[in-house]
Amino acid sequence: MIDGLEGQTRLILKAQLSPVIGSAFQPTGFPDLGPAEFERPLSATSSQRALLVESVQSLANHFESVAWDSAENRPVATVGRLPYVEVRNREGRFLTSSRLEPHRLAGAYIKNATIDGKKIGDWMVGRLGVQKGVPLDWPAIYGSIFQLDPLCLIHGLFFSDPLWSPYGNPKVRRALTAVIEAHDARPVVSGGVKRDDVNPTADKERSSREGYGFVPFGRTEYTAAEIELDIALDLEQIRGYGLGEAETTLLTAVALWEVRTLLDRPLRLRTACDLEVVQPVTVRRPEGWQLPDADVLAREIESANVHFDSNGPYSTVFE
Numbered sequence: 001m002i003d004g005l006e007g008q009t010r011l012i013l014k015a016q017l018s019p020v021i022g023s024a025f026q027p028t029g030f031p032d033l034g035p036a037e038f039e040r041p042l043s044a045t046s047s048q049r050a051l052l053v054e055s056v057q058s059l060a061n062h063f064e065s066v067a068w069d070s071a072e073n074r075p076v077a078t079v080g081r082l083p084y085v086e087v088r089n090r091e092g093r094f095l096t097s098s099r100l101e102p103h104r105l106a107g108a109y110i111k112n113a114t115i116d117g118k119k120i121g122d123w124m125v126g127r128l129g130v131q132k133g134v135p136l137d138w139p140a141i142y143g144s145i146f147q148l149d150p151l152c153l154i155h156g157l158f159f160s161d162p163l164w165s166p167y168g169n170p171k172v173r174r175a176l177t178a179v180i181e182a183h184d185a186r187p188v189v190s191g192g193v194k195r196d197d198v199n200p201t202a203d204k205e206r207s208s209r210e211g212y213g214f215v216p217f218g219r220t221e222y223t224a225a226e227i228e229l230d231i232a233l234d235l236e237q238i239r240g241y242g243l244g245e246a247e248t249t250l251l252t253a254v255a256l257w258e259v260r261t262l263l264d265r266p267l268r269l270r271t272a273c274d275l276e277v278v279q280p281v282t283v284r285r286p287e288g289w290q291l292p293d294a295d296v297l298a299r300e301i302e303s304a305n306v307h308f309d310s311n312g313p314y315s316t317v318f319e
Contacts, residue, residue: 002252004289009236011256012284015263015290017180017227017275024188024221026272027053037064040183042253051185051222051293059178060155061271063064067151067254068099077100078298079254084149085120087113095318098149100148104157105149111161113316120316121163124148130167139172142241146251147309150237153241154255175238176255178231180275182224192216201296223273229267229277231259257297264294 005011019025027035040050054062067079073094075084085098087109101107111121127145129137145152156174164170194215200204206212238251267275283289 002249002256002292004286005235008286009234010285011233011235011289013231013259014282014284015231015277016279017229017267018278019227020266020274020276023223024272025053025182025223025227025275026052026221026270027051027182028055028058035222037185040181048183049185051224052179053182053227053273053275054180056177056179058269059180060174060176062262062267063176063178063258064099064151064155066258066265069211073097078257078301079151081302081308081311082150082254083147083308083310084151084313085110085224085316085319087316090317090319095126097313099151103160104152104155105145106157106159106161110316111163115314115316116171123159124159125163125167128170130164130170132166135169136170139242142172143243145172146241146243146247148314150247151254152253153238153251154258172236173315175234176231176258177234177249178229178259179225180229180269182222183229184221184225186224188221188223189218190221191216193217202314227275232260244306246305250301250306252295253300254302256291257294257301260291260294260297263291 029035036052036055038052039047041047066077068074069076073204074080075082085105087097089095096107096111098104098107101110111124113120115123127148129140142153145157153172156172158168158171159169160171176220194211194217196215197212199212200214208215210218211319233252233255235252238255239248241248241251243251250307263277263281269275281291283291
């Protein structure tokens with residue numbers, strides 16, 4: 001285990017954020033709901049207007065993105081030797097991978113692909129060693145997932161397909177979670193217009209539906225007294241996988257490297273939501289512990305004495 005985290009159940013970090021330019025920012029929105037405003041309790045008798053800036057599920061994607069080279073369609077060098085499952089079409093063109101799919105190893109393109117001519121759903125059942133009418137052997141399942149894509153034990157997965165129902169639909173919750181909230185948040189209502197100097201007045205044949213004419217629009221952003229990123233790493237869960245000490249340390253180092261790498265970069269969450277850390281990261285638990293630099297954590301990952309069954313990606317074909 002990384003120094004200072006032995007026996008700890010949780011690592012909890014806090015970072016204060018601020019817009020890179022201006023004061024307003026664009027929060028996450030949800031279909032049919034819009035921005036997620038809520039009342040944040042301050043005491044038994046008082047509360048504060050607050051806003052969800054970035055959800056837990058979205059930040060999981062941001063953590064994963066720092067470990068993936070989108071230009072090359074492969075993991076970055078720091079985690080380059082860790083196994084994962086990639087999906088290509090019949091012509092060999094890259095489509096997706098367990099590092100990109102919303103449900104990772106249980107993603108749609110993966111479960112419906114083939115490997116060595118065999119449906120990967122059946123192949124995965126064999127790899128995880130699940131059996132009908134037998135309780136799930138969780139240590140064996142965790143060990144198999146570690147050999148297929150260890151990052152799934154950090155970011156979670158859920159085998160919810162009917163294929164898995166007879167085996168109990170194994171599920172691994174996230175070990176690394178985070179959320180960004182804005183406190184004392186206030187709306188900033190503004191607007192604009194889409195110009196059309198060629199045909200300023202839309203008509204029946206060229207209407208605003210097709211993008212013609214001058215089209216006014218409104219938008220709502222927010223300001224806040226405080227924008228806070230809270231991060232929790234469940235160290236007890238990672239130890240509970242029952243892997244060896246080297247494997248446990250590797251998972252912890254990868255999770256911390258993702259956190260440090262994300263914090264060291266500007267958080268460009270959306271077009272109008274570009275945030276940055278404005279104060280040193282605070283470690284709430286364990287008290288006095290300090291988050292190592294990214295290069296220190298990278299060396300921990302690269303030097304880990306861990307054996308993997310595959311030295312590269314498990315390559316599958318989706319047709």
